Amino acid sequence: xxxxxxxxxxxxxxxxxxxxxxxxxxxxxxxxxxxxxxxxxxxxxxxxxxxxxxxxxxxxxxxxxxxxxxxxxxxxxxxxxxxxxxxxxxxxxxxxxxxxxxxxxxxxxxxxxxxxxxxxxxxxxxxxxxxxxxxxxxxxxxxxxxxxxxxxxxxxxxxxxxxxxxxxxxxxxxxxxxxxxxxxxxxxxxxxxxxxxxxxxxxxxxxxxxxxxxx
Amino acid sequence: xxxxxxxxxxxxxxxxxxxxxxxxxxxxxxxxxxxxxxxxxxxxxxxxxxxxxxxxxxxxxxxxxxxxxxxxxxxxxxxxxxxxxxxxxxxxxxxxxxxxxxxxxxxxxxxxxxxxxxxxxxxxxxxxxxxxxxxxxxxxxxxxxxxxxxxxxxxxxxxxxxxxxxxxxxxxxxxxxxxxxxxxxxxxxxxxxxxxxxxxxxxxxxxxxxxxxxx
DNA sequence: GTCTATAAATGGATAGAC
DNA sequence: GTCTATCCATTTATAGAC
Numbered sequence: 521x522x523x524x525x526x527x528x529x530x531x532x533x534x535x536x537x538x539x540x541x542x543x544x545x546x547x548x549x550x551x552x553x554x555x556x557x558x559x560x561x562x563x564x565x566x567x568x569x570x571x572x573x574x575x576x577x578x579x580x581x582x583x584x585x586x587x588x589x590x591x592x593x594x595x596x597x598x599x600x601x602x603x604x605x606x607x608x609x610x611x612x613x614x615x616x617x618x619x620x621x622x623x624x625x626x627x628x629x630x631x632x633x634x635x636x637x638x639x640x641x642x643x644x645x646x647x648x649x650x651x652x653x654x655x656x657x658x659x660x661x662x663x664x665x666x667x668x669x670x671x672x673x674x675x676x677x678x679x680x681x682x683x684x685x686x687x688x689x690x691x692x693x694x695x696x697x698x699x700x701x702x703x704x705x706x707x708x709x710x711x712x713x714x715x716x717x718x719x720x721x722x723x724x725x726x727x728x729x730x731x732x733x734x735x
Numbered sequence: 736x737x738x739x740x741x742x743x744x745x746x747x748x749x750x751x752x753x754x755x756x757x758x759x760x761x762x763x764x765x766x767x768x769x770x771x772x773x774x775x776x777x778x779x780x781x782x783x784x785x786x787x788x789x790x791x792x793x794x795x796x797x798x799x800x801x802x803x804x805x806x807x808x809x810x811x812x813x814x815x816x817x818x819x820x821x822x823x824x825x826x827x828x829x830x831x832x833x834x835x836x837x838x839x840x841x842x843x844x845x846x847x848x849x850x851x852x853x854x855x856x857x858x859x860x861x862x863x864x865x866x867x868x869x870x871x872x873x874x875x876x877x878x879x880x881x882x883x884x885x886x887x888x889x890x891x892x893x894x895x896x897x898x899x900x901x902x903x904x905x906x907x908x909x910x911x912x913x914x915x916x917x918x919x920x921x922x923x924x925x926x927x928x929x930x931x932x933x934x935x936x937x938x939x940x941x942x943x944x945x946x947x948x949x950x
Numbered sequence: 951g952t953c954t955a956t957a958a959a960t961g962g963a964t965a966g967a968c
Numbered sequence: 969g970t971c972t973a974t975c976c977a978t979t980t981a982t983a984g985a986c
Contacts, residue, residue: 561861564779567961581970583963601773624947645922646776664981685941689930692938693947696922702919707860708910715904723907726900731946733836733906734900780981796952798981940958 537630545583547595550575555596558641563650590653594660596641600634601663608670620674621683624697627671628728631701632721636710641704668694680731741843741887762800762810765790770811778808781946807866810877815849816878823885835889836898839912842886843943846916847936855919867910883909913942 529647553574572579586592597599607630611623634640643650654660675693678684684693705727709720748850768789772781783804787794801807822845825878827836849855858865869875890908899908923936 527915546969555915560901562779562859565859566779570960575774577969578971580964580972584969586961589962594961615951617924621948627838643895644777644780647780679949682949685945688942688947689929691929692874692920692924692942695920695940696939696947699918699920704860704917705907705910705914708913709907712906714906721814721901724911727907727911727946728942729946729948731942731944731948732839732899732903732911733944733946734897735950761951771953783981784979792951793953794980797985799951801980804980 531541546575546577548583549624550585550592551599553718554592555639555641557598558593558596558643559635559638563643563647568592570628584625588653590650593641593643593650594653594657596645598657598663601660601667603634604667605663608667619681620677621681623674624671624678624684625725627727628697628700629721629725631697632703632706632724635701636721637704638731640701642689671697678703691716696728700724739784759808761790761792763802765797765807766814769807770814770854770856773808773811773858774850774853774927778858778862783807803868805865808856808858808865809868809872810871812858812869813874813878815854815856816851816875816882819845819882820869820878823882834896834898836896838889839886839899840940840944843912843915844936844940846912847918847921848941848948850916850918850930851921851932853917886912911943915939 550571553571554566557570557574568579568588571592572582577583583590586595607627611617611626617623617626631640643654645651671694672690675684675690679686679688679690703724705724706720709715709723710717714730715723739802763785768786769781772785772789781804781825782796783794788794790797801810824843826832826841832838832841836949846855858869860866887905890899890905893906894901894903918939920939921935924938925932926929930938
């Protein structure tokens with residue numbers, strides 16, 4: 521506003537775009553730090569000071585970008601939701617994986633890879649202030665609904681084709697897949713130090729789809 | 736000490752036993768409150784003030800019984816571990832359930848029942864101060880080892896008898912069973928409001944042992 | 951051992967200069 | 969928008985009277 525009255529406007533559009541890109545880059549760095557810390561120690565144990573320190577800016581600057589700690593966490597959840605949507609797109613574009621059942625397996629595998637990479641933010645489902653921030657975040661809710669719808673279609677298709685147990689309610693299958701994102705078995709097995717990440721994922725994938733029982 | 740020089744000792748043994756019983760009863764009330772709060776909101780979100788309020792005593796009195804918040808949590812874990820051991824005893828004494836595979840199923844079911852009843856304390860595995868309190872707690876460590884050993888025996892027996900997938904490392908099976916204690920799917924499905932607790936447990940039991948895949 | 955009162959530290963959030 | 973400095977509520981833990 522004030523600069524407009526003092527400076528020529530020729531370069532204004534480009535400059536504003538540049539500034540906005542810087543702005544977005546900074547916010548991306550913030551969300552990355554939040555994402556990592558949420559994956560590492562969870563929402564309650566993560567402090568805003570830590571986030572600021574990891575990004576390398578002052579805490580007050582953080583609050584210029586995000587109005588509260590809850591919004592920081594919500595931004596991280598939006599990002600991971602978008603990553604999930606991008607993966608689903610990739611999967612649908614992949615001619616090698618067209619069977620819905622195989623796609624569900626691929627989703628579960630991806631989910632666990634993200635968790636083992638320390639990039640899966642996990643939030644407590646009980647915290648009410650956090651739930652409020654999430655349920656009022658349109659980007660998050662829309663993303664969650666979109667992911668659920670697409671997975672839901674694959675689930676019912678897999679049940680129709682006879683590869684997935686048709687006795688299980690689709691919602692139970694959906695939640696079971698979601699739960700792989702925070703399955704503590706991955707961390708337990710990693711802590712045992714006996715298996716590689718790939719081996720761990722394959723084992724949990726087998727127990728998830730084939731069960732503990734012998735076939 | 737001082738009372739000993741002032742009062743006759745005839746009734747001392749009984750009286751001391753009574754006092755000790757009161758002491759234990761109070762500690763039991765404390766651990767119950769901690770157990771409930773840990774199940775409801777987790778370690779970080781639980782405050783010592785809440786515990787004191789729920790028990791109905793002053794916070795300072797709490798610290799006469801337990802030296803730190805971590806020790807409170809450890810006591811709750813010891814208690815649930817003892818409950819688990821008692822259940823294993825019960826199971827071994829039950830002539831109706833002698834097959835190791837059925838025993839493992841029963842353990843998983845019990846674990847989920849406890850969680851759905853809001854009585855399963857859950858701790859973050861990352862918190863270092865908490866890990867220190869747990870790993871230095873002999874009662875807890877011994878209980879955990881004992882439970883793991885007994886389950887481990889049933890696991891290998893079930894694999895030998897061909898009911899449990901022999902390709903899975905026993906430790907992976909063990910961790911998978913432990914993970915039912917904090918499986919978020921139970922809470923998700925409960926939140927959906929479509930199924931009874933018994934139905935929820937049966938569904939998760941099926942997915943755990945039979946897998947999502949059709950048989 | 952129970953209480954009231956308080957210390958000591960932390961953490962979320964903001965004021966105000968630049 | 970970034971910083972320093974600070975506010976204020978909360979939280980773990982303790983002091984000291986009874």
